[in-house]
Amino acid sequence: MKAGLHKNKKGKSDKIGYLLVSPYLLHLCLFVGFPIVFCFVLVFHKWDIVSEMEWVGLTNFSRLFQDKLFFKAILNTLTFLLVHIPLQLIIALFLAELLNQKLKIRGFFRASFFMPVVVSGVVITILWDQIYAQDTGMLNLILAKFGMPKMRWLTSPELAMPSIAIMATWKNVGLYIVLFLVGLQAVPKYLYEAADLEGASHWYKFTRITLPMINPTVYMVVILSTIGGFSLFIEPYVMTGGGPMNSTLSAVLYIYNQGFFFYHMGYAATLAFFFAAIIFAVIMIQRKVIEKESAY
Amino acid sequence: MKKLQQYSLLVFWTVLFIYPFLWMLSATLRPEREIKGFGIWPSEVSLYNYAQVFEKIPILRAFLNSIFVALVVTVAVVVFCSMIGYALSRLHFRGRDAIFYIVLFTMMIPFQIILIPLYILMVKFGWVNSYLALIVPWMVSALGIVLFRQYFQSIPKDLLEAARIDGCNEVQIIFRIIWPNSIPTLITVGILTFMTTWNEVLWPLIVIRDTHLMTMPQLVTIFAVGGQAENQLGVQLAAATLLALPVIVAYAFFQKYFIESMATTGLK
Numbered sequence: 001m002k003a004g005l006h007k008n009k010k011g012k013s014d015k016i017g018y019l020l021v022s023p024y025l026l027h028l029c030l031f032v033g034f035p036i037v038f039c040f041v042l043v044f045h046k047w048d049i050v051s052e053m054e055w056v057g058l059t060n061f062s063r064l065f066q067d068k069l070f071f072k073a074i075l076n077t078l079t080f081l082l083v084h085i086p087l088q089l090i091i092a093l094f095l096a097e098l099l100n101q102k103l104k105i106r107g108f109f110r111a112s113f114f115m116p117v118v119v120s121g122v123v124i125t126i127l128w129d130q131i132y133a134q135d136t137g138m139l140n141l142i143l144a145k146f147g148m149p150k151m152r153w154l155t156s157p158e159l160a161m162p163s164i165a166i167m168a169t170w171k172n173v174g175l176y177i178v179l180f181l182v183g184l185q186a187v188p189k190y191l192y193e194a195a196d197l198e199g200a201s202h203w204y205k206f207t208r209i210t211l212p213m214i215n216p217t218v219y220m221v222v223i224l225s226t227i228g229g230f231s232l233f234i235e236p237y238v239m240t241g242g243g244p245m246n247s248t249l250s251a252v253l254y255i256y257n258q259g260f261f262f263y264h265m266g267y268a269a270t271l272a273f274f275f276a277a278i279i280f281a282v283i284m285i286q287r288k289v290i291e292k293e294s295a296y
Numbered sequence: 297m298k299k300l301q302q303y304s305l306l307v308f309w310t311v312l313f314i315y316p317f318l319w320m321l322s323a324t325l326r327p328e329r330e331i332k333g334f335g336i337w338p339s340e341v342s343l344y345n346y347a348q349v350f351e352k353i354p355i356l357r358a359f360l361n362s363i364f365v366a367l368v369v370t371v372a373v374v375v376f377c378s379m380i381g382y383a384l385s386r387l388h389f390r391g392r393d394a395i396f397y398i399v400l401f402t403m404m405i406p407f408q409i410i411l412i413p414l415y416i417l418m419v420k421f422g423w424v425n426s427y428l429a430l431i432v433p434w435m436v437s438a439l440g441i442v443l444f445r446q447y448f449q450s451i452p453k454d455l456l457e458a459a460r461i462d463g464c465n466e467v468q469i470i471f472r473i474i475w476p477n478s479i480p481t482l483i484t485v486g487i488l489t490f491m492t493t494w495n496e497v498l499w500p501l502i503v504i505r506d507t508h509l510m511t512m513p514q515l516v517t518i519f520a521v522g523g524q525a526e527n528q529l530g531v532q533l534a535a536a537t538l539l540a541l542p543v544i545v546a547y548a549f550f551q552k553y554f555i556e557s558m559a560t561t562g563l564k
Contacts, residue, residue, distance in 0.1 A: 016466045017389030020379045024395070027376075027436040032402050035413035042413065049419060098305060111551045112310040115317070118547050118554055119540050120495045122513045126520050126536040127320050130529060136332035138319065174313070178559045230406070234497050238521055252408060252498070259412050260502055269412045276409040 042269035060270035073254040081229040083165035096180035114174035125238040157247035183217035324534040345534035358515040366493040372435035373489045381444025429503040447481040487557040
């Protein structure tokens with residue numbers, strides 16, 4: 001009797017289970033599965049959506065490998081990451097350490113640092129466009145007060161991408177402060193107490209206890225900022241349009257232009273496909289490097 | 297002494313994060329010629345810039361569009377993902393674990409690869425220039441499923457068994473037993489989804505061309521980039537302020553929830 005009931009319940013459970021996950025399966029097939037499969041189809045075609053699809057074999061790939069602008073866009077994105085990630089890690093860790101003490105109104109400080117995270121990137125970009133303005137911008141006026149020369153934050157090809165990276169750091173660092181705070185609070189206190197007994201310096205405690213203990217958080221922050229950096233779009237789109245001299249053209253912005261400005265659907269899909277492979281490779285490399293570091 | 301040093305450092309950084317917002321707000325209230333430098337005390341206050349924004353673009357309509365889209369997506373994600381998360385954590389059926397691995401796998405796929413084909417799909421469906429394109433593809437989220445599944449696993453088995461004995465079916469269990477016991481996760485997934493949808497710009501830029509259907513960040517972007525603002529800084533900044541205001545107000549009231557919710561993206 002009992003076994004029968006169980007069996008019956010299980011059969012019913014099967015049906016209701018499938019029923020409950022059916023929206024997911026439908027969504028998966030339509031909006032994830034199909035696009036991925038269709039991307040594979042598109043890379044072998046030339047298509048502007050309006051006319052017939054035209055089979056072009058590997059032409060898109062040979063075009064990609066000769067496309068200097070695309071490689072410039074990838075290089076620009078890497079420049080962004082090169083400035084953004086270290087800056088993000090250092091500032092986030094520094095402020096998280098600062099907040100990880102008994103302080104009054106700690107919550108207020110945390111909330112202030114976090115504020116740019118919740119505000120739309122469009123707002124941040126329009127605001128920083130003014131902060132970076134050459135003659136009237138806040139930043140150059142502050143520099144001038146200290147007798148320093150004005151910088152061409154957004155108009156010099158060398159400085160424009162780092163400027164965008166600094167802005168992105170300002171916007172996102174609050175999230176990483178919170179993540180590091182969670183990590184820091186999980187480090188057992190007795191480790192520091194033991195080190196104090198031995199008379200260890202601040203720096204020693206930081207490098208030998210804190211850093212190894214929060215290594216998983218460091219990894220997470222690096223990965224999240226990398227993914228964020230590879231999605232860079234709205235900042236250059238609003239601020240510089242990819243200029244000056246394509247120095248802030250990000251890969252996503254280039255794919256967007258190819259797809260939705262020129263309607264080169266096949267080629268844009270090829271670019272996206274190749275770019276996704278690069279993202280994957282970079283994240284795998286980061287994982288290897290950080291795992292190696294934590295082996296100590 | 298050390299405390300003083302700490303506090304002054306913290307105040308310095310707080311100013312660094314907050315002051316630009318205050319400056320922006322004050323700039324929008326000033327006449328054009330006074331918007332420079334880093335002072336924030338206006339000599340005269342006027343709402344001229346805001347009037348200009350309302351005159352030039354349908355910002356109110358865009359605000360309502362954004363609210364509508366973000367609300368529908370959020371409700372859908374919370375309902376669907378809690379159903380799916382429940383099935384994947386508390387029911388037993390063939391292929392359950394395989395489905396969960398697929399969910400995890402899809403979280404690793406870069407969105408760039410989906411973008412072009414998904415747009416083409418919208419074209420084929422005839423959804424370009426309609427709310428459907430803004431809503432339907434985002435009604436299920438892998439992160440939402442993972443968060444719900446994780447939380448539901450901690451709900452005591454006895455609770456569910458008792459409900460079954462009382463004659464609840466599985467759907468009733470989800471909404472009457474599971475939901476009231478999962479408020480924190482409902483809030484987390486809700487805030488995360490709402491914020492992501494509210495702030496999304498790239499997708500609306502691709503699928504919406506009709507000004508009256510644009511979302512608020514999209515409209516403000518086009519206003520700033522497309523030259524409609526005619527290089528008037530005050531007007532551009534006023535549009536940006538209007539876009540930021542609802543989120544900042546919500547954040548002021550619920551900052552703890554915002555911070556905790558967004559920190560869970562770290563779980564990825």
